[in-house]
Amino acid sequence: MEAAGGGEERPAGKKKKEKKGAASAAAPEPEGGADGAKSKKSKYRRDKPWDTDDIDHWKPVEISKEDAPKGGLLTEESSFAMLFPQYREQYLKQVWPDVKKVLAEHEIKADLNLVEGSMTVKTTRKTWDPYIIIKARDMIKLLARSVPLPQAQTILEDEKYCDILKIGGLVASKERFVKRRQRLVGPNGSTLKAIELLTQCYVLVQGQTVSTIGSIKGIKQVRRIVEDCFKNIHPIYHIKELMIRRELEKDPALKDENWDRFLPHFKKRNVQRKKMKLRKKKTKEVFPPQPTPRREDLLMESGEYFLNEQERLAKKNAERREAQREKSTKKRQERAKEFEPPTAGSSGDGPAAKKRRASDAAAGSAGGESAQAIAERLKAKATEKKPQKKRAASDLLL
Numbered sequence: 582m583e584a585a586g587g588g589e590e591r592p593a594g595k596k597k598k599e600k601k602g603a604a605s606a607a608a609p610e611p612e613g614g615a616d617g618a619k620s621k622k623s624k625y626r627r628d629k630p631w632d633t634d635d636i637d638h639w640k641p642v643e644i645s646k647e648d649a650p651k652g653g654l655l656t657e658e659s660s661f662a663m664l665f666p667q668y669r670e671q672y673l674k675q676v677w678p679d680v681k682k683v684l685a686e687h688e689i690k691a692d693l694n695l696v697e698g699s700m701t702v703k704t705t706r707k708t709w710d711p712y713i714i715i716k717a718r719d720m721i722k723l724l725a726r727s728v729p730l731p732q733a734q735t736i737l738e739d740e741k742y743c744d745i746l747k748i749g750g751l752v753a754s755k756e757r758f759v760k761r762r763q764r765l766v767g768p769n770g771s772t773l774k775a776i777e778l779l780t781q782c783y784v785l786v787q788g789q790t791v792s793t794i795g796s797i798k799g800i801k802q803v804r805r806i807v808e809d810c811f812k813n814i815h816p817i818y819h820i821k822e823l824m825i826r827r828e829l830e831k832d833p834a835l836k837d838e839n840w841d842r843f844l845p846h847f848k849k850r851n852v853q854r855k856k857m858k859l860r861k862k863k864t865k866e867v868f869p870p871q872p873t874p875r876r877e878d879l880l881m882e883s884g885e886y887f888l889n890e891q892e893r894l895a896k897k898n899a900e901r902r903e904a905q906r907e908k909s910t911k912k913r914q915e916r917a918k919e920f921e922p923p924t925a926g927s928s929g930d931g932p933a934a935k936k937r938r939a940s941d942a943a944a945g946s947a948g949g950e951s952a953q954a955i956a957e958r959l960k961a962k963a964t965e966k967k968p969q970k971k972r973a974a975s976d977l978l979l
Contacts, residue, residue: 641739649709660703661718665725670695676730683734684720687713691721700724719743723794727787735783736794744800749789751811758811762786765810772816776806779823818847 665673673680677693684691688707693700702717716737723733726745736743752758766773766786777784780802782795793803806819822844829835829843880886885893 643739644710646709653706654709655704655706655711658704659714660701661714661721662699662701663718663721663725664697664699667698669725669727670698673700673724679730680720680724683730683737684717687717687737689713689717691717713737723792726785726790726792728783728785728792728794732783732785732794740796741794742797742800744793744804746791746793746804746807747789748791748807748811751808761811761813765791765807765816767816772820775820776803776816779820779827818845821845 673693674695677691681691684702687710688705690703690705691700692703700721702714702721704714708714719736720733722745723736723743724730735741748762749758752761764772767775773784773786776782780795780799782793782799782803784803785792791803791807793800795803802819802823806816809819810816825844826840829840874882877886885896888896
């Protein structure tokens with residue numbers, strides 16, 4: 582079928598496609614052609630003639646006192662405060678003049694407050710190193726955790742960093758925590774000394790914290806050893822691995838190779854034993870247990886619920902007096918028993934009965950004599966005269 586204009590009819594979809602193709606053909610090319618085109622990322626970038634390839638962007642910036650401006654580098658005062666335990670007070674009082682002397686070299690002011698139990702470090706107008714206040718904060722933090730001053734002051738150096746690891750919450754049981762902490766220290770501190778030599782760090786275990794001073798690499802190694810020790814992995818395994826790594830680092834041929842084939846792989850040999858569950862025998866009762874009576878129920882049973890406060894106190898006092906009276910009566914009766922004569926059929930076991938039996942035994946050994954006969958016999962014995970012996974002539978001469 583032909584249209585009025587004499588042309589053929591086309592579907593609507595084809596017309597849209599033709600228009601889209603024509604629009605894309607009419608789009609202008611980007612500026613500068615294919616070779617001079619710039620992406621959106623580098624559209625607003627400018628060339629930096631001072632930034633050359635020979636510059637080491639990762640080199641630490643060294644700041645000296647002479648580089649700082651005369652008016653001062655810092656416009657605001659920064660300060661940090663740290664609390665310390667009471668047992669560190671005596672040591673900090675002794676070494677605080679030395680602490681102030683060390684920090685004065687970097688123009689940092691230090692204060693010790695014994696009333697609050699805190700140490701404070703502040704910057705001054707003459708401070709030329711903006712990062713030294715962070716180092717001073719770490720120093721007082723280490724002093725609070727029982728690190729001696731000679732080791733704590735090394736944190737002020739540029740290549741030294743510190744890490745204070747909290748180990749108190751790593752193990753739930755207190756006995757297990759003490760055992761694993763002692764395992765980390767080792768006999769006479771030998772394990773801790775080996776860790777210090779292999780990681781080139783200073784490590785101190787104090788209470789529920791482990792303080793570490795050294796390089797970033799060494800601090801990471803110490804943290805891994807400590808965390809694994811409290812996960813029941815002995816530090817000796819890490820010490821063996823560090824010793825092997827130390828030897829492998831000396832060989833330049835193994836620089837770009839994988840070291841896994843040289844490192845030891847320890848298998849976990851801890852056999853988990855099944856815990857026997859104690860099952861309680863359930864008694865099948867028809868009725869539920871009686872509920873525990875309330876205080877009001879007990880007062881209603883005794884009749885005290887309907888009494889006022891004064892009557893209740895009077896009743897308690899009367900009961901107390903009655904109990905005291907009964908107790909005193911019992912004691913009086915016990916004391917009176919000692920003075921009662923024993924009956925014919927009773928065999929006393931008290932001290933009086935023992936004395937009586939002893940006197941009876943002594944009388945029986947005398948042959949059953951009466952007291953009057955014994956007295957007359959003793960009297961006759963005393964009055965009778967003893968015959969005098971005749972002395973020899975030799976005795977008279979002496």
